[in-house]
Amino acid sequence: MSNVIPLHGDPHETAQRLLPWYVTGTLDAAEHRLVEDHLAHCAECAADLAGEERLRAEVAALPDAPPERPAAQWELLRERALASAASSRRGTSWWSALPTGRRIALAAASQAALVLLGIGVYDRLRQPAGGDYHTLSAPSAKGEQGGNIIVIFRPDSPEQAFRATIDAVGARLVDGPTAAGAYVLAVPNGRREAALATLRKRADIVLAQPIDGERAE
Amino acid sequence: MSGDRQARFEQGTWSDEPALLVRVRAHDLAAFERLYRRYHPRLSRFVTSLVRRHGLVEEVVNDTMMVLWDKPESFGGNSKLSTWLFAIAYRKAVKARMRDDEPVADEEAAERADDDAAPPDRDFGRQRTAAILQGAIGELSPDHRAVVHLTYFQEIGYREIADILGCPVDTVKTRMFHARRHLRRKLSGELADWI
Ligand SMILES: [Zn+2]
Numbered sequence: 001m002s003n004v005i006p007l008h009g010d011p012h013e014t015a016q017r018l019l020p021w022y023v024t025g026t027l028d029a030a031e032h033r034l035v036e037d038h039l040a041h042c043a044e045c046a047a048d049l050a051g052e053e054r055l056r057a058e059v060a061a062l063p064d065a066p067p068e069r070p071a072a073q074w075e076l077l078r079e080r081a082l083a084s085a086a087s088s089r090r091g092t093s094w095w096s097a098l099p100t101g102r103r104i105a106l107a108a109a110s111q112a113a114l115v116l117l118g119i120g121v122y123d124r125l126r127q128p129a130g131g132d133y134h135t136l137s138a139p140s141a142k143g144e145q146g147g148n149i150i151v152i153f154r155p156d157s158p159e160q161a162f163r164a165t166i167d168a169v170g171a172r173l174v175d176g177p178t179a180a181g182a183y184v185l186a187v188p189n190g191r192r193e194a195a196l197a198t199l200r201k202r203a204d205i206v207l208a209q210p211i212d213g214e215r216a217e
Numbered sequence: 218m219s220g221d222r223q224a225r226f227e228q229g230t231w232s233d234e235p236a237l238l239v240r241v242r243a244h245d246l247a248a249f250e251r252l253y254r255r256y257h258p259r260l261s262r263f264v265t266s267l268v269r270r271h272g273l274v275e276e277v278v279n280d281t282m283m284v285l286w287d288k289p290e291s292f293g294g295n296s297k298l299s300t301w302l303f304a305i306a307y308r309k310a311v312k313a314r315m316r317d318d319e320p321v322a323d324e325e326a327a328e329r330a331d332d333d334a335a336p337p338d339r340d341f342g343r344q345r346t347a348a349i350l351q352g353a354i355g356e357l358s359p360d361h362r363a364v365v366h367l368t369y370f371q372e373i374g375y376r377e378i379a380d381i382l383g384c385p386v387d388t389v390k391t392r393m394f395h396a397r398r399h400l401r402r403k404l405s406g407e408l409a410d411w412i
Binding site: 016017018020021024025026027051052055056058059060061062063064073076077078081082084085088150152182196206207208209210211 | 242254275287292394400
């Protein structure tokens with residue numbers, strides 16, 4: 001995503017084109033300011049803003065056709081998912097390559113992984129042992145940082161390879177692995193985007209995501 | 218779902234989503250159901266704005282969710298999960314539309330506008346406005362409708378909309394500009410204060 005906003009051109013025209021997203025509050029700070037500044041001294045845009053707010057409210061309030069039997073829809077999808085999982089087991093995915101006993105163990109362990117990731121890690125990251133509560137994105141007093149990236153390595157990647165990968169992006173291993181091969185890494189916040197970009201390019205990584213809800217730039 | 222209420226939603230990202238995705242990778246049906254129930258309402262509403270016919274809407278939404286189940290590795294995490302799902306749903310809806318070839322949907326909307334033109338109760342004005350708006354939206358091209366829906370109803374920013382529709386950001390802005398002009402023109406005849 002580009003951080004450079006083209007500010008060339010007529011500010012009136014720019015404001016006109018950005019108004020819908022100004023109304024929904026989805027512009028970035030610079031664009032928001034640009035529209036706001038223009039609205040202060042353009043009567044036409046100020047009048048359009050009122051109409052725009054009204055239009056948004058009317059569209060958002062339009063009645064929705066209720067979905068047909070949502071429970072039945074899920075049952076349908078569930079059957080498809082089960083059938084597809086069964087047939088992919090005969091295929092060549094890493095999952096299907098495992099012996100049946102191991103697969104069952106892994107499925108059970110992934111429940112445990114949720115406990116680790118969903119409750120254990122998040123709570124620990126949000127409330128470090130030090131005691132005082134702070135959110136992940138806030139730097140801690142000691143300069144120590146909690147995990148802010150989750151990565152999943154290919155199940156067949158050798159341990160030295162992923163150690164090297166973690167070192168290459170200047171990350172620290174905070175937690176993992178879970179049954180599904182997920183690790184929680186910590187990188188300094190300013191370098192997180194660069195680290196994520198590098199991680200996603202590595203062949204031994206299948207997923208790399210920020211985990212504290214901070215929006216990626 | 219109580220589980221979802223407990224999960225924190227921050228700046229467009231559900232805090233429990235990475236964990237759910239990890240579970241979906243291990244073919245955990247409960248995690249998949251959780252994501253399905255979370256995204257199904259938003260996805261169906263979006264797809265409804267593109268294809269209208271009910272059976273087709275469910276088909277597109279379920280096909281979209283099946284991509285997550287069958288190829289979870291194709292979500293690399295470099296966008297929000299919602300953006301990724303909306304983009305898949307959009308492409309599938311466009312294909313379904315071409316297959317189904319149904320100009321019927323737009324006529325239906327216009328008919329609805331006529332039918333509802335004079336509801337006899339005290340919400341007269343409101344319902345009439347809604348009916349006219351519904352009809353006016355039906356007159357837009359599906360691509361314009363998608364932008365209007367994603368902007369006003371889903372409250373998604375224009376950059377993310379461009380990612381979903383796979384088009385340049387300027388195209389999103391231009392479509393929205395023309396769509397608004399059309400809708401406001403249609404409504405201005407209705408209400409004196411619309412301008
Ligand atoms: Zn202006």
